Amino acid sequence: MARIGLLTISDGRDFVHRDIADWARSSEDAIAAALEGAGHEVVRAPELVWTNELASSQARLVAEARPDLTIFNYSVWAFPHFSMLAADATPGPLVLLSNIDPVQPGMVGMLAAGGALDQIGRVHGRVWGDVADPATLERLLVHVRAAQAVGGLRGSTFGRFGGRPMGMYTAVANTDQWLAAFGVDVEEIDQWEIVRRSELVSPTRAKEGREWLEKHANVHYDGKQLTPELLERQIRSYHAVRELIDEWNLDFSGIKGQPELTTHFTTMDITEAFLNDPYDWEGPKPTHVTATESDMDAALTMQILKLISGDPVLFADVRHYHADRDIWDLANSGQHATWYAARSDDPAENLRRVHLYPEVFFFPAGGASVHHVAAPGDMTLARLTRHSGRYRMQVVRGAFEDYGDEVNEQLARQSTFEWPHAFTRMDVPADEFLSRFGANHIHAVPGDYVAELEQVCRLLDVDFQRLGG
Numbered sequence: 001m002a003r004i005g006l007l008t009i010s011d012g013r014d015f016v017h018r019d020i021a022d023w024a025r026s027s028e029d030a031i032a033a034a035l036e037g038a039g040h041e042v043v044r045a046p047e048l049v050w051t052n053e054l055a056s057s058q059a060r061l062v063a064e065a066r067p068d069l070t071i072f073n074y075s076v077w078a079f080p081h082f083s084m085l086a087a088d089a090t091p092g093p094l095v096l097l098s099n100i101d102p103v104q105p106g107m108v109g110m111l112a113a114g115g116a117l118d119q120i121g122r123v124h125g126r127v128w129g130d131v132a133d134p135a136t137l138e139r140l141l142v143h144v145r146a147a148q149a150v151g152g153l154r155g156s157t158f159g160r161f162g163g164r165p166m167g168m169y170t171a172v173a174n175t176d177q178w179l180a181a182f183g184v185d186v187e188e189i190d191q192w193e194i195v196r197r198s199e200l201v202s203p204t205r206a207k208e209g210r211e212w213l214e215k216h217a218n219v220h221y222d223g224k225q226l227t228p229e230l231l232e233r234q235i236r237s238y239h240a241v242r243e244l245i246d247e248w249n250l251d252f253s254g255i256k257g258q259p260e261l262t263t264h265f266t267t268m269d270i271t272e273a274f275l276n277d278p279y280d281w282e283g284p285k286p287t288h289v290t291a292t293e294s295d296m297d298a299a300l301t302m303q304i305l306k307l308i309s310g311d312p313v314l315f316a317d318v319r320h321y322h323a324d325r326d327i328w329d330l331a332n333s334g335q336h337a338t339w340y341a342a343r344s345d346d347p348a349e350n351l352r353r354v355h356l357y358p359e360v361f362f363f364p365a366g367g368a369s370v371h372h373v374a375a376p377g378d379m380t381l382a383r384l385t386r387h388s389g390r391y392r393m394q395v396v397r398g399a400f401e402d403y404g405d406e407v408n409e410q411l412a413r414q415s416t417f418e419w420p421h422a423f424t425r426m427d428v429p430a431d432e433f434l435s436r437f438g439a440n441h442i443h444a445v446p447g448d449y450v451a452e453l454e455q456v457c458r459l460l461d462v463d464f465q466r467l468g469g
């Protein structure tokens, strides 16, 4: 649920305003009803804005409620300087909304106000139409979701476990830039804390976690790389990270893993999969975005996708392009959230399709990798990357595909079978993708959130780059 401010802007001539006030008020009633019907809280200015004094005072009153987004409503001709004063008193994201009705010049009011805001460089969105029309309401809700995501980032903390993995420049970002641009602070935590605290997790807790995984998933012990003891070590690591998340009030995280933990302790695959999942062996829980290889821009992208969609977010390597099928194998080095196996609310349904395999030669410390093939469906794929220090959001639509067990296995065996796979058809030619995409990792959520991402970029002053669009 979002908190949405609502002000209706009117004509500055007292005799005109008097005549159109009921019309303007009823249009505001309709907007409030539509937004409340969609489950949001609406903070309405007590009075219609028809003087310069009311422009500032009413906007300040609404701003005091700290709305995620403020809507200026235009159903009549509205003096543009009222919008300018009200916008100045509105610190957060702003949308101008106009009905399209020939009886009163509301649309003219929106265009005049929008032009004036453009002149001073004030970012705002514009929506037009009847909010009773589901398509108009949906266009308005795009702005609501984008504003919520941007607001959700501000004042949050990213937990960075370990530093730059294996020389990846794309996995580390400038913390000054993060705070200034996104309002996100970075808490550095040494991976030693995971090792130290994992020893302190109660044996019963680790055992119960292991038994739950043995019951619901398919565990392939080999007596060397994957033993009950190593699986329990992974479960202990999960609880250690959960404890650190609570202690440091972390909103989202990344874990370096390679090479220290994957060579000498165990992989973080179980930890990362179940942090990203909406459940673990102890029951349902909120997702906690966690990026493999402590990839900061990955985690930030994932957190935005989570705040927009509410769903768990996929983290993956862009591992292989099957040119004969024009599909990509998105296969992370050991885990995808298990929710992606069937995208079911019932963990058992997802885990039935999950295989815990002994870790491969890259990771001599052993443990389980979390193998499954992602369930089919339409996806939005995205990634924040940087060009010459400036952020851009690279976005592509696509779909996960499922070819049946035999073909899936044949495809998965061409790369690293033991890792999870999402066979993905992307709406972009491979040449374009490979020549433009600025990272080795990509992220995804089910559904179409391109419009929301575009708005997020406007609000954050990030370049929006649609690939294949």
Ligand SMILES: C[C@H](O)[C@@H](O)[C@@H](O)C(=O)CO
Pocket (backbone or CB within 6 Å): 258, 293, 317, 332, 333, 362, 440, 441
């Ligand atoms: C094999 C490497 O150790 C992997 O971690 C590598 O493929 C990556 O995941 C790079 O993002």
